[in-house]
Amino acid sequence: MLDKERIPKHIAIVMDGNGRWANNKGLPRLAGHNAGMVAMKEIVKHSSAIGVEYLTVYAFSTENWKRSVDEVNGIFKLLVLYVEKELRELNKNSVRVRILGDYSKLPEEAVKSLEKALKKTDKNIGLQFNIALNYGSRDEMIRAIRLIGEDIRLGLIKPENITEESFSKYLFTGEKFADVPDPELVIRTSGEKRLSNYLLWQSAYSEFVFMETLWPDFTPTEYEKAIEEYQNRNRRFGGRNIT
Numbered sequence: 001m002l003d004k005e006r007i008p009k010h011i012a013i014v015m016d017g018n019g020r021w022a023n024n025k026g027l028p029r030l031a032g033h034n035a036g037m038v039a040m041k042e043i044v045k046h047s048s049a050i051g052v053e054y055l056t057v058y059a060f061s062t063e064n065w066k067r068s069v070d071e072v073n074g075i076f077k078l079l080v081l082y083v084e085k086e087l088r089e090l091n092k093n094s095v096r097v098r099i100l101g102d103y104s105k106l107p108e109e110a111v112k113s114l115e116k117a118l119k120k121t122d123k124n125i126g127l128q129f130n131i132a133l134n135y136g137s138r139d140e141m142i143r144a145i146r147l148i149g150e151d152i153r154l155g156l157i158k159p160e161n162i163t164e165e166s167f168s169k170y171l172f173t174g175e176k177f178a179d180v181p182d183p184e185l186v187i188r189t190s191g192e193k194r195l196s197n198y199l200l201w202q203s204a205y206s207e208f209v210f211m212e213t214l215w216p217d218f219t220p221t222e223y224e225k226a227i228e229e230y231q232n233r234n235r236r237f238g239g240r241n242i243t
């Protein structure tokens with residue numbers, strides 16, 4: 001049973017397996033992404049319902065540009081569709097949308113619709129829904145180092161004063177951008193056991209739950225199973241048992 005008192009504050013998900021799901025059914029890959037979008041919608045709703053405060057999904061990585069133009073454009077079209085269709089519902093549930101990654105490189109239509117979603121949900125105080133788009137951890141860290149370099153040049157900070165905490169502020173998840181705590185739980189679907197350049201810094205002490213389920217088949221029940229597994233683990237943060 002799910003312990004409602006110990007729901008992780010921040011859950012990050014790698015939504016993997018859309019392509020295989022479609023392939024298994026003899027459908028085009030985009031049909032898999034479409035089904036993935038529907039699954040994502042349900043997980044956002046369920047996160048609000050069970051009191052998750054931050055949900056971060058990996059929707060498009062800095063490496064995903066290597067896919068066919070049709071697939072890439074199709075994913076962004078789905079994203080626009082999602083925002084257009086769901087914005088009202090997101091607002092109704094007081095969900096705040098944030099983007100992790102340099103989304104200015106996305107097609108113009110996607111940028112416009114994301115900016116609308118950011119603006120229209122900015123005052124919401126429910127679930128913070130972070131969509132990682134054109135996101136990669138290495139890219140994020142290099143960007144942070146450049147921003148820090150700039151602040152050093154301007155005399156705003158001194159190299160000797162850089163700490164883990166101050167470095168974190170320059171990441172996409174940092175207080176200057178999305179202000180999210182580190183995820184307690186990272187879930188990856190489809191049986192792959194890799195992090196794939198996702199939240200490398202932020203997941204230093206996260207629990208990982210890998211599931212065989214392909215993302216389009218990931219239901220709220222599966223989600224709760226992953227959270228239960230997390231609740232059964234013993235987090236030590238490099239120290240002794242916390243009882």
Ligand code: FPP
Nearest residue numbers: 015016017018019020033036037059078079
């Ligand atoms: C991974 O499956 C999934 C993606 C790269 C795209 C994720 C997109 C969605 C869930 C739907 C669209 C929603 C938004 C917000 C853009 P895969 O294609 O790597 O699957 P495979 O490993 O089986 O090929």
